[in-house]
Amino acid sequence: MMNLLVLHGINLNMFGQRDPAQYGTATLADIDAALHALAGELGVAVECFQTNHEGAMCERIHQAHRDGVAAVVINAGAWTHTSVAIRDALAILKCPIVEVHMSNIHAREPFRQQSYIADIARGQISGFGVDSYLLGLRAAASAAQAAIKK
Template sequence: MNILVLHGINLNMFGQRDPAQYGRATLAEIDTKLKALGSELGADVTSFQTNHEGEMVERIHQAFRDAVDAVIINAGAWTHYSYGIRDALAILKAPIIEVHMSNIHAREAFRHHSVFAEIAKGQIAGFGAESYLLGLRAAVSAVAAAKA
């Protein structure tokens, strides 16, 4: 099972950026935990981070060509306005799990809306770095259910 984790704009700053909102875990630490949990769950986890919207779209196109089994995405602020990333995600045949470290619904009003929500299997938000691990469990479950 191949699962792609996509980290969007500014997420390379985890551990340094607003620790009250995002915690102290770095992106490298999150990716390490995802790899370890993936191994336990029988999934190969690949992570990708970019601050460039076009690069994110290209990586999603590559995921389509590679026929990944699931995608976990925390697009950061792109979540709220990037129709380009949304349209790229819509090409995928695999389940999409949207994750956020903070509870986007308890923050500024502009963060309450996700342009990905309609095409995502589900959203997990507000559990810090654990949101990613919960997202990985949900992705593995969704893939297993689709194969059953």
């Protein structure tokens, strides 16, 4: 069974409480439950990880490299726009990376429209709330399966 990793970045543990007009009312636990349900339908295993510590995120990405995960879905939160360290850690991976965002970052403040991850990601899905994560997981599973067939 393919192992996929979903990474949630800084402040995303506050989903459901933080700016519901922008991010909706789903909690991180709700999102993780939906991801696990979809993973079961897709026949893949998924692990979800959230941290508010940049070094811990980099270390989890390094572990994903050592573990040989098949694909990574990441919502780095504000680190999307600020963290070269997380971008460099992701660049170590040999598997597909799918960047996701609950809100449409391209329709928000100018500083949110720049992503340090976009150029190394297979693709980016934003603006669909929880569905951004689910679409991202589908895309990651598909990209991982295609990589295996090569």
